[in-house]
Amino acid sequence: MPTLDFWFDFASTYSYPAAMRIGPLAKASGVSLRWRPFLLGPIFKDHGWETSPFNLYPAKGRYMWRDLERTCGALKQPFAQPALFPQNSLLAARVALVALAQEWGEDFCRAVYGAEFGAGRNIGEPAVIVDVLKGLGQDANAVLEQAQSDATKPLLRAQTEQARKLGIFGAPSFVTADGELFWGNDRLEAALDWAKK
Amino acid sequence: MPTLDFWFDFASTYSYPAAMRIGPLAKASGVSLRWRPFLLGPIFKDHGWETSPFNLYPAKGRYMWRDLERTCGALKQPFAQPALFPQNSLLAARVALVALAQEWGEDFCRAVYGAEFGAGRNIGEPAVIVDVLKGLGQDANAVLEQAQSDATKPLLRAQTEQARKLGIFGAPSFVTADGELFWGNDRLEAALDWAKK
Numbered sequence: 319m320p321t322l323d324f325w326f327d328f329a330s331t332y333s334y335p336a337a338m339r340i341g342p343l344a345k346a347s348g349v350s351l352r353w354r355p356f357l358l359g360p361i362f363k364d365h366g367w368e369t370s371p372f373n374l375y376p377a378k379g380r381y382m383w384r385d386l387e388r389t390c391g392a393l394k395q396p397f398a399q400p401a402l403f404p405q406n407s408l409l410a411a412r413v414a415l416v417a418l419a420q421e422w423g424e425d426f427c428r429a430v431y432g433a434e435f436g437a438g439r440n441i442g443e444p445a446v447i448v449d450v451l452k453g454l455g456q457d458a459n460a461v462l463e464q465a466q467s468d469a470t471k472p473l474l475r476a477q478t479e480q481a482r483k484l485g486i487f488g489a490p491s492f493v494t495a496d497g498e499l500f501w502g503n504d505r506l507e508a509a510l511d512w513a514k515k
Numbered sequence: 516m517p518t519l520d521f522w523f524d525f526a527s528t529y530s531y532p533a534a535m536r537i538g539p540l541a542k543a544s545g546v547s548l549r550w551r552p553f554l555l556g557p558i559f560k561d562h563g564w565e566t567s568p569f570n571l572y573p574a575k576g577r578y579m580w581r582d583l584e585r586t587c588g589a590l591k592q593p594f595a596q597p598a599l600f601p602q603n604s605l606l607a608a609r610v611a612l613v614a615l616a617q618e619w620g621e622d623f624c625r626a627v628y629g630a631e632f633g634a635g636r637n638i639g640e641p642a643v644i645v646d647v648l649k650g651l652g653q654d655a656n657a658v659l660e661q662a663q664s665d666a667t668k669p670l671l672r673a674q675t676e677q678a679r680k681l682g683i684f685g686a687p688s689f690v691t692a693d694g695e696l697f698w699g700n701d702r703l704e705a706a707l708d709w710a711k712k
Binding site: 365374375385392485486487499500501508 | 575684
């Protein structure tokens, strides 16, 4: 079965529609997915950016929010612009690494994106992650402990380093088994087509 | 008839596929186009950029060339990465303003993009613009004289200023009659749909 790696950061706006639609599209394409959370922050710092380019370049930022609203509207997905952007995605990413080793990982990722960009909540607050975990019927304390353990922290650093080595500079990104890189929610279909070839 | 403004800079890579496919798509949608050349350079300078972000951020630049090659491949358009990027698009834009007031304007724009990204030529060289003009059966000297006259120069400055006021920060961009902005070759269909509404 062909595979596709789905690289995402929970702080990334366009990763929200990608996360919500990638599952059914991959299934229909007969492509097996690997969900790969990473942190864009260290990669942006290589560019000299201390925050999102959508904040550094206001015209681009205004456009992005409007375009995201239109994109979610076309997909009939809820959309609410969070008061804070970008959000601290470190805890969510660590929890995702724990969750994706279990059956509820993809549900966790979708629920985090829904809380952030569907309901406008701040996923940098541990209480929001606890809410998401409880909503999935998980033992929040046990999961958070594992996510913040010395076993999990280096895994996330290693994923981020691997993303950088793959040439990833934004999210969402998709990488095929033969190393072909696709960037952006609107390249998802092209990435699946490439993976099948 | 609904209208759509197509904003482009001849130095812009993704404006190449947009320019090649917008005519037939707009016709099929019953949308009347206005081709609006402008210069991205002054807008990039507002961002503190002295060159293209594709040069400033090498991972993004490498990705863009590969993605453009794939995009042109899917459209069965010729593609050749020019040795020089970005190219000086000032003369081509001035000539386009003259040409677009006549019947051969859109053909001129497509021919310039084809020379630059289809054949890898340097459109910053006046000789290349002369070749394009001659290929369209035009009196190159007369056109160049008009393009570089004191009547044409302020028109291009005014277009660029208007682009900035519309919130344009990249090319290609599409703006509907009700002021909705769409950015990027892959938003062309959405822009046409919006224009028709």
